[in-house]
Amino acid sequence: MATLTAKKSVFDMDPEEIHNHLKPTAIKLKKDALNNGSWYSYRNELCVEDDMFIHEFKDGRKELIQLGNETGEFKVLKVLH
Numbered sequence: 001m002a003t004l005t006a007k008k009s010v011f012d013m014d015p016e017e018i019h020n021h022l023k024p025t026a027i028k029l030k031k032d033a034l035n036n037g038s039w040y041s042y043r044n045e046l047c048v049e050d051d052m053f054i055h056e057f058k059d060g061r062k063e064l065i066q067l068g069n070e071t072g073e074f075k076v077l078k079v080l081h
Contacts, residue, residue: 034058046080054080 039055051067062080
């Protein structure tokens with residue numbers, strides 16, 4: 001007979017446990033987005049305004065973009081690779 005084991009609630013995890021718990025899902029979502037022709041977004045030191053992000057594509061191209069507050073559209077500020 002199968003036994004049930006209680007999983008730790010995310011609310012009971014410390015930051016490292018949350019990171020380790022979410023990392024496999026984040027890696028899969030990134031891979032799925034790239035394989036579906038999309039990009040993934042993140043911030044780094046080039047993002048000097050709150051509305052700036054890096055878009056990275058499957059072919060390795062990276063763009064510094066700025067998101068429009070009113071429209072949700074973005075403009076490419078600089079192609080990085």
